[in-house]
Amino acid sequence: MSAELTQTRVGRIANWNVAIIAITVLVLIIAAASVDSFGTGQNFGFLVLDLLPIALVALPMTLVIVTGEIDLSVASTLGLSSAVMGYLWNANQPIETIIPICLLLGAVLGAVNGFFVTVLGLPSLAVTIGTLALYRGLAFVVLGDSAVADFPAVYTDWVTGTIGSTPIPNVLIVIVILAAVFGVILHATPIGRAVFAVGAGEQAARFAGIRPGRLKFWLYVASGVIAGLAGVLWTLRYSSARADNGAGLELAVVAAVLLGGVSIFGGKGALPGVIAGVVLLGSLQNALRLSDVSNEALNVVTGVLLIASVLGPNLAGKLRRT
Amino acid sequence: MTAVQLTAARRNSLSVVLRARELGIVIALGLLVVVTAISNPRFLSGQSVRDILLNTAILAVLAVGQAVVVITRNIDLSVGSVLGLSAFTVGTLLQNNPGLPVVLALLVGAAVGGVCGVLNGVLVRYGKVPALVVTLGTLYVVRGVTYFWAGGSQINADELPPGFLSFGNASLLGVPVLVLIAALALVVTAIVLRNYRVGRELYAMGSSPQAAQLAGIPVGRRTVGAFLVSGALAGVAGVLFAARFGTIDAAAGTGLELNVVAAVVVGGVAVFGGSGSVWGAALGALLLTTIGSALAVLEINQFWQQAIVGGLILLAIGADRLVAVRVAAGLKKRGSHVG
Amino acid sequence: GGTTKSSTEGQNTPAPQGTAGKADPNAPLKEGLKIAYLPKQLNNPYTDVEVGGGKVAVDEIKGTYKLVGPNDASASSQVSYINTLIQQQQDVIVVAANDPNAVCPSLNQARKAGIKVVTFDSDASKTCRDAFINQATTQGIGESLVKMASELAGGSGEIAVLSATPNATNQNSWIEVMKTELAKPENAKLKLVKIAYGNDDDQKSFTEAQGLLQSYPNLKVIVSPTTVGIAAASRYVSASSYKGKVAITGLGLPNQMRQYVKDGTVKKFALWNPADIGYLAAYAGAAMSSGQITGAEGEKFKAGKLGEYTVGADGEIVLGPPTEFTADNIDKFNF
């Protein structure tokens, strides 16, 4: 085929961010067309509720990974937040104070990560594997193996409910708002510029008057707060606070973020791609279940997509160079 | 003080500091055992020690493999899934032909794991995909494949040849065979890493990839090799798992990867490669397992276990950093300009 | 003072009443009913036997059988499956709840959509299911567990329980009965020293068994009211120095326990026929779907080869007394 044709094709492949969005849209269309009742409003609601926690936690995670760090403790933060929520509810505290406390808790847990990574300068992978175990452990310490239930219907119904008679779930508002906030911060503010600079060249960023340590610290705090929020919403959705809530979610989140075209080495990535990654994983799972495909299939698909998301552009790059 | 004495003095002080990592774990382990034994002497009974060692064996084998990869500034998150695949493969194999000798079972397991390892290594090196991404991907893929194959079926103890099961509990001179196998893997790897060029080249790669390239080290082959080892050992661990627990389903070893990485990190292997030892990694595994059993014996609420492990990891890497900083400071002071 | 637990006590969503307002005992059993089984988790041999029985029943009534479930015994993934089943417009969902409350909202959503919800194995809270198949009365199981334990312990000594998860509804209620039984004078010499939890996870149960034997040198019997636990404990003991010194009993599957009964590790254990639970659940669900019953106390319906059953209080349907298995009779059973 002609040279410029290869060029354009390569160009498209190379920009994974565009590719992933295209793939996602494609999957959605195919699913809606071929899987009956995938397109129903109710199923849309279920879909959104299922990907709620991943979608939320993936937002700050994107920024953290763009700075070249990682936070594997998010799922445990979610669990601890949920456990504390249950504990306080049992202690007969008003939910209106419990929720802020859980967010605050998230901030503190995030700050602990931030402290170890930025102040002590320890590798974030090791640190957050440590806090992954620590926070989950504390969750069990707080609530043991028991489950706390009967949270106020007003709240649980809001989380599981939809806007008026529309099929649009209330929580979608939360996702959209937060996605917008993080998207703007990352792509349209000096902070965002700093995030990319730190991830791509920390030293050069320092020489441009940016404080990488401080930046990363606050990103970890943000990650904690959102994970705390995710814990609250998770608890209300299932109206059941448990220490093991969200166990193992961290890998799904990281997978979604990387699938969204964010470089694990930092410096590269975009939020729309990540959102697409989350939606892709979520809708695939949902569609496969509806068509009675065991979710083992999903594991394979996820893994392959994940590797392809980096391998594809690399190979494309090679193609271009030759 | 003459130059010679000076150098000698340096050497000792230095080697001590450098060994401090492993030392720290040994001390922690000692304390734990003593405290537990005091509160309940049966903790040191033959049976109890035997159980702890048996439980450690599998984690230790995985940790040794992981350490090799981490030393080269990579990581292998797929070990848990690989263990599952290997365990199920071997399980099915034995189910269908009970006559199969255990040694062959081990080899099959190692082979299965080795293939997965090579796949990881090739993708990392020649696909230029970061190890974290590759192995996170294969974590899902391999697990998925296992589920497909197993399709919810479970292999029970009574379906496995008694010979194989007894191998899981057999012991030689009082030491369980599984433990001996783990020890063998550990010692061999340790010797290769310490006393053979290949081993040193792995450290070199982790310590400075660019310099490794310039020094003419075959980085490609070594990387694949490291993943091969990790994979193969995960495979062996799978066989040990099958022999130990007798009941195997597609979920075997789920979520194990983080414990393994934890053991390695606690064992003082730097996640950025170039330093640490498989001894440390194995000790890390032993420590984590012992904590588990100790808490059960000490009647400490089992829920504390995970929290304690987490705190321990932070402590370990924190202390490790402290040592590193000290050493660095110590070394900076040593001017060597003549005149 | 905001919304607190006490301020919201009992004002949670009431159960939507079954669509069939009134029961008609003579209504014909509908054919082609879509009956879906959602156990706690797949890959659990006990569960496999249960749902196996279900499949038989569903075929008998010419319905379509479906089995779905998570690989982790988590409530959250169960909810996703319930949602899927709602989308697929099943007629009956037969579910073993991983968390009595977490599954409630979606189960009620299912019932709103006209789906009958039958729980088995581990009940969901009464407000969100139409009927519960009880494998045996809590009382009956608790008593027989204590009876077997005291026989094996020779009437006196330390015994320990290796249960599933601390919030497993059924295990807990049995343990409660055991405690009241043990309080009785004839069991005064039996001492329950510890309740350990193996989370119905093979390895965890295995290590928990180790822990028990280390912490309690004079332990005489381990009672494990869960198939995973008893198998793991037996496997450990049969290969350890404790073999012969410590007895294992509880609830187990003949196929899983056979070798341990044969090698003398286990003298006796009990269980109802799990296949019958799934079987009964199918008929109960079908009867409800066909309007024969609504789940109200006193209603009667026919459950194929098992004969006629009566709905008890709170929609509970009791299967019957458990069977004891020993070296003599174990080979008669294959499940």
Place this chain on the structure above:
Amino acid sequence: MAALLRVRGVSKSFGAVAAVRDVSFDLYGGEAHALVGENGAGKSTIVKMLAGVHRPDDGTLELDGTALALNGPADAKAAGIAVIYQEPTLFPDLSVAENIAMGRQPLGRFNTIDRAAMVSQAARLFTRLGVSIDPNRPARGLSIADQQLVEIAKALSVDARVVVMDEPTAALTGVEVERLFAVARSLRDDGAALLFISHRFEEITALCQRVTIMRDGKHVSTDLLADTSVDEMVRRMVGRDLEALFPKQDVEPGATVLKVQGLTRDPVFQDISFEVKAGEIVALAGLVGSGRSEVVQSIFGVDPRDAGTVEVLGKTLKPKNPKQAMAAGVALVPEDRRQQGLVMELSIERNVTLPRSRSLSQLGFLTGNSERRSAKEWTERLKTKYGRLSDEVGTLSGGNQQKVVLAKWLATGPRVLIVDEPTRGIDVGTKAEVHRLMSSLAAEGVAVLMVSSELPEVLGMADRVLVMREGRLVAELSRTEATEESVMFAATGQEATV
């Protein structure tokens, strides 16, 4: 006699930059061959081709008259070519002895490494070099100089027929240089061929017999050293007369803008005090490793300081606070373009506007337009050549990268411009532009502080020359006082042999 190693018309380019174009020269056994040229002339690139790191795009290498295809550093080693790279390439976690022996460790029983032998081998090499480095210590934390010495030991450990040294003396003190030369001579006299790269002519004349001169990646000439003079070499390197290159117009110095007092950071520099007035260009000269970069970096606040004060227009700067320094009108063009100057993976526009993203934002938001506009304006002002503003800056040629760094800082409208090695690795033409730019800025009343290792640049541009030696200010020379001799003398503390 026959050439041992022949370089035959080799070329190498990196994307836009043609680093080496059709260069040929021969190395003879028993002879030291100098390779000189300005920064960025292509010397290191030649070295890397001899080392098998880069493959020539064009041309061949011949060893003993037979073509030599190097598919990697291993091949070069096997062929008996030992290389000392410009930037030390050690394994920080491994012991010094192991660093030296890597890949060729002495083996004992069962092919296990014989550590004792390895250590004693390293010790022998160090005695031969006359330095006392503990072979058992890890390489981490070695000073640049010590790292360089280990590199040299590495090269000696292979009994090589061809020894290539890329600026091995850059970080060494006179004594160490002498030791190195003694060893080099003995190697040479044993029949090895030496390729020696240095910016210091006294070293070249002291060691070498033959000299090859490069300019802009091209071969200019190869002669016996006896047949040429330093001035001649310089002229050929630079390609024109020095005066033409440094068009510094005289400006009447204004008020003091930058005032540094007793600035100290142990162990790198101590008690540095000086002033820079508006319209002045002050050069900070000295040998590489004398501490100049650390001084300017702690003035700007990226490095900490132990003592001393920094004032800009009477305003005292807090230590370790680049933001405040920038606000006060200080700009630093750092020495290491790839690491400190630019974020290589980011686009040109992002790099140019990085320090100003806040001031460019409207209500704290950045649409990208304001950045693109500003970036366009400044890159055009500096005549930067690029494809699209959204291209990664890493794809630009060295010279254009440097222009981007300058644009980045000039755009902040600095009152004090600090430039560290402003013309390192950029071609002659750009160099002249940069110099013109600096003097015109001075003319506009900006106070310029220039760190430079290139004497001609220092002499040509500076109104005043401050000279550092081993972390101390040892001399302040007016434009008239400053000559090659006087500066060299101050910098080395000994009579320059030029």
